[in-house]
Amino acid sequence: MEKSKAIPQGYMTVGEVAKKMGVTVRTLQYYDREGLFSPSAESEGGRRLYTDKDVVKLHQILSLKHLGFSLSDIKNRLIPLDTPNEVAEVLAEQAAALRDKIEALTESLREIQALRSEVLQMQAVDFKKYADIIVNVQMKNNFYWLIKHFDEQTLDHIRSRxxxxxxxxxxxxxxxxxxxxxxxxxxxxxxxxxxxxxxxxxxxxxxxxxxxxxxxxxxxxxxxxxxxxxxxxxxxxxxxxxxxxxxxxxxxxxxxxxxxxxxxxx
Incomplete structure (x- = not known):
């Protein structure tokens, strides 16, 4: 009971925030040192205290990190969260970044599936041809599948020209x-x-x-x-x-x- 009285209403400790968001206390401490995610207040005993608004900001940080942004990128992308429009803008950015990620992953999946199909039709393992196939799939050359039929002399000629x-x-x-x-x-x-x-x-x-x-x-x-x-x-x-x-x-x-x-x- 004494512990709960020491925490003002509406605030959470670093341990509570870590548990709520599925991260470690050490991670939150690191974000604090980097100036990325600092507590809104401190208790009389020096404990870091966070609000629900802080949790929303942490969610933004974790979401961007999950999408592959570096901590420096995230610092530059964080904006105030004081109005509905500001919150909506953050969510719109996250949605756009996620769509880009999905498109990239979808393209990677298409390339893998195309290469798998070609590999199964080839008579032997040939990583040079695999590389040529991937490059041509990425180029959206619809004739990429012809590569498996060419001999090494012809492919070397194509690569050089x-x-x-x-x-x-x-x-x-x-x-x-x-x-x-x-x-x-x-x-x-x-x-x-x-x-x-x-x-x-x-x-x-x-x-x-x-x-x-x-x-x-x-x-x-x-x-x-x-x-x-x-x-x-x-x-x-x-x-x-x-x-x-x-x-x-x-x-x-x-x-x-x-x-x-x-x-x-x-």
Missing amino acids: FDRDSGLAFMDAFTRLQDEALRLLKAGEPPEGQQGQALAKAFWAMVTEFTGGDTSLLPKLMEIGQFKGTDNAWQQKQALVNRYIEPALGAYFSRLGINPFEEGCK
Whole structure:
């Protein structure tokens, strides 16, 4: 009874606050020393005393800490809690930070699931390919799954020639040209016609950019649409694209008087 009389009504000791908030007394003492969370009053005996308002502030601190903010960050983010608007602003900040955290975790989960799926389809453990897959998933390159089909020579070539931005630009160009081939095929445009030859020229420029003039890579590129284990939609699309691209390139090379695919197979 004597102890309870020593604590004014409406105040809590450091032990009571620690128990209420699920932290240790040592943690609260550390926050006090850092100037982050100090008691509102002291008893006549020198005991730290806290109010309900202090508990709300501690909740704010613990919430931000849980979200990964450093103590210095938390100091800068703490605001007064004297009006409903101020309290609402704190809660809005915490909600926004939590949404960012959820988005980041959701993205990490997507990357893990994508990598797991690719790992299970690969014949051997290959951490270099795993790293390439993760990087391309993070880039939101929808063709990341092709990586498992490439040999080390091709992957080394890709790593040396393309960075994040140029890699994405290349895949965008690849997709646009494929879609254009499908459009011309559907429209009945002849591969040897003006539009077909314009497509062949752009397609060959893209291939040349990819190979950097290394014709030994051409046969491997021709295998892309025939990889085992790819889904039917991908294979069907590649078959349609090739139905137009192959004769368009054939006519294009005939006009130029070259056959780079034969050179690449030597």
